[in-house]
Amino acid sequence: MTKQSVLVEEQFHTTRLDKLLTTLNPEESRSQIQSWIKDGLVQVNGKKAKTNYRCQQGDFIEWEIPEEEVFELKPESMDLDIRYEDEHLLVVNKPKGMVVHPAAGHSDGTLVNGLIAHTELSDINGDFRPGIVHRLDKDTSGLMVVAKTNDAHEKLATMLRERNVKRQYQAIVHGEIEHELGTIEAPISRDPSDRKRMAVVDHGKEAITHFRVHERFPNYTHVVCDLETGRTHQIRVHFKYIGFPIVGDPKYGQRKTLDTEGQALHARRLEFNHPITSEKIIVTADAPAIFKETLKEIDRRP
Incomplete structure (x- = not known):
């Protein structure tokens, strides 16, 4: 030091x-x-x-x-759950608990370590984020599209920016939401009092989340969410903002919550037109076992 x-x-x-x-x-x-x-x-x-x-x-x-951590990105053989793949891109179902790309404190064992052992990726995002067009939080499971070529990467990034990629999530939240459908439209930016968190802030970036109630339980609601925008921690921040924080969320949730190994949030569906061939791509993935077990647990409660 x-x-x-x-x-x-x-x-x-x-x-x-x-x-x-x-x-x-x-x-x-x-x-x-x-x-x-x-x-x-x-x-x-x-x-x-x-x-x-x-x-x-x-x-x-x-x-x-502190001395900056120096690490080398190394391929690591992993049993990746790839749901779609061609020469331009792939869609992978990221497991809960896995970091997407190397950073301080996470130099190995990331999704990128496994991806570079599997295939060549675009290099637009630099040495430690190859192919990564959008990310999921460590404890959010589900589908991500990854670019193999720079051409596909640039076009996918434009599609995301122009809201031409449909991303659907499911979550379990605290409380019983009365409305069947809803839209949360509240700008998001860094929390002025804690720069490691995001918050609904005046003059923040536009953020829109659509949701529908899938199932209600005593004190909990299972919701399906469609992102119109993709801000950092958007769903987590939005549901905290309306008073229904996501179960198990260590950053935005309640102190007294269920043990779900992080937020009960899963990216369940991706839909987009292929950036090179224009083919309609629709990929789905079931929620992980711990998400389903949590639903069973709250269903058994009186």
């Missing part, structure tokens, strides 16, 4: 600690700085401090910059 320090001058008196360090480390994001503070890598006058600490003139601040 690289250690740095500074003596707080008058101009930074009463400045928040995370804001000051972001100013002094312009190459780092504020959320990254906040993680350093939470991890105990920052000390003020020899003691740990909180991110919202107001610096005082004369404070001595020391911080350690």
Whole structure:
């Protein structure tokens, strides 16, 4: 690690600690700085401090910059659940608990590690996200389309941007939704109070989720959702916003929830015209066993 320090001058008196360090480390994001503070890598006058600490003139601040994790993307043989494949693209059913591509803390065992062992992929998104046109969260299972060629990748990205790819999900939420059908139209952006979360925010990016009730249970509802837009954590944020958070969601859900190994959310259907041949492609995948077991469990409850 690289250690740095500074003596707080008058101009930074009463400045928040995370804001000051972001100013002094312009190459780092504020959320990254906040993680350093939470991890105990920052000390003020020899003691740990909180991110919202107001610096005082004369404070001595020391911080350690973690060395960036260096890793090599290596092919890993995996038993991938590929639902459609040709020379241009493939559709894979990603299991719950699998990270899509390598990043800090997840250098191997990702979907991309398995995909590059299986086939050649487009290189538009760089060395560590080859072929990835859209993503699913680690604990969201289901269907993803992956590009093998740059031509297919560019056209798929345009199709997604222009909303010409139909993506359908199913989820289990807390509470009983009264309406059979609904549309949640609420803009989404980074949560101003926590940059690691998304939230409904004025002047955020347009976000639209359509849903219908598939089945009701006491205190729970099984819903089917159609994405009109595809913002980060969109379904999770939208259902929290309307008061029906997704079961098992560690980031946006209730503290007291069912143990579903992460959010009960599954990408069940993809429909699009093939970017090269224009053939209609429709792919479906059943929800994983833990999703079905959760439905059985809540159905047995009085």
